Amino acid sequence: MKRIIALILITVTLLSFTSCQEKANPYDYRDDDSLTAYFFDVGQADCSLLLFPDDTVMLIDCGNRADGRKISQFIKNLDIDTIDYLVLSHPHEDHIGGATEIFNSFEILSLCFPQIPNVANASSDLYDEVLSAANEEKSRLIPLTSGGLIVEKTNFDVTAVSPVQNCIYSDLNDYSLTLLVNCYTNTLLFTGDAEQAAEADMLKTDINLHTDILKVGHHGAETSTTEAFLKAAKPQVAVISSGKNNSYKHPHDETLLRLKNANVKTYRTDTAGTVIARCYDKGFSIETNQNINLDGN
Numbered sequence: 001m002k003r004i005i006a007l008i009l010i011t012v013t014l015l016s017f018t019s020c021q022e023k024a025n026p027y028d029y030r031d032d033d034s035l036t037a038y039f040f041d042v043g044q045a046d047c048s049l050l051l052f053p054d055d056t057v058m059l060i061d062c063g064n065r066a067d068g069r070k071i072s073q074f075i076k077n078l079d080i081d082t083i084d085y086l087v088l089s090h091p092h093e094d095h096i097g098g099a100t101e102i103f104n105s106f107e108i109l110s111l112c113f114p115q116i117p118n119v120a121n122a123s124s125d126l127y128d129e130v131l132s133a134a135n136e137e138k139s140r141l142i143p144l145t146s147g148g149l150i151v152e153k154t155n156f157d158v159t160a161v162s163p164v165q166n167c168i169y170s171d172l173n174d175y176s177l178t179l180l181v182n183c184y185t186n187t188l189l190f191t192g193d194a195e196q197a198a199e200a201d202m203l204k205t206d207i208n209l210h211t212d213i214l215k216v217g218h219h220g221a222e223t224s225t226t227e228a229f230l231k232a233a234k235p236q237v238a239v240i241s242s243g244k245n246n247s248y249k250h251p252h253d254e255t256l257l258r259l260k261n262a263n264v265k266t267y268r269t270d271t272a273g274t275v276i277a278r279c280y281d282k283g284f285s286i287e288t289n290q291n292i293n294l295d296g297n
Helices: 002-022 065-076 099-105 125-137 196-204 227-233 253-261
Strands: 035-039 048-051 057-060 082-087 107-114 140-144 149-152 156-162 178-183 186-190 213-215 237-240 265-268 274-280 283-289
Touching: 065 099, 082 099, 082 149, 099 125, 107 125, 156 196, 186 274, 196 227, 227 253, 237 274, 253 265, 265 283
Parallel strands: 057 082, 082 107, 107 140, 186 213, 213 237, 237 265
Antiparallel strands: 035 048, 035 274, 048 057, 149 156, 156 178, 178 186, 274 283
16 A cells, blocks of 8 residues: 555656646747747847747847847747747848847757848848858748738748738838738738838738738837728737836837727737737637847847
């Protein structure tokens, strides 16, 4: 009898130890059969991590150069060593600065970026450095315009909404690669730094912009997230990535008022910390965590 009791105690201890091991990382919000989206607090920059139900990994933007190490370490702590899709919304430092560190830390299977006409003069030393890293890694390069399909699987798909083909803009922000993510019955819309000119052109396409969760454009600047765009998107939740006491004063009061008038529940990384969305077969949940701070400055 004593031997049987001892075996039971050992079994219970092992099960408890295994359970503790599985939950060792308090920042791992993944659930089976859900899309987990982290909207990271990277200060005055942008970075989001999408973990799909089949373990496909997509990283959208990489923050500033100084953020790359913290972003990489966080992802490694989730036991991820391969990123299926690295998405760079547009070639500004606060969106692609950490990309070189990401290439140094992970196997990157595909690099997605907006197809920008030569007249826009998108080239920079940093952007060239990132593209060189992609070529060295032998990543698949996927230039995208509106309607381009990135991935399509049983429970989810990701499609480019902008830049709209043949549109010319005076501001590089308007060439931002905007992504529509459908998973189960949920939709997420990532708009980079797209401003009102790009939003107006998106509204002219036949793509349904209706979304549950909107990643607000250009850190909540007043030049983005117009009333017309909100009317078409009809988001339930909005997420704004901005740094505390930033010099741009993002998010602007005008944008916050438009979101309030549209009855959109709004989360800001400068006040709420990292925002985590989990999308299930019949709905989604939102949590925040101020301890997940990946701002390298």
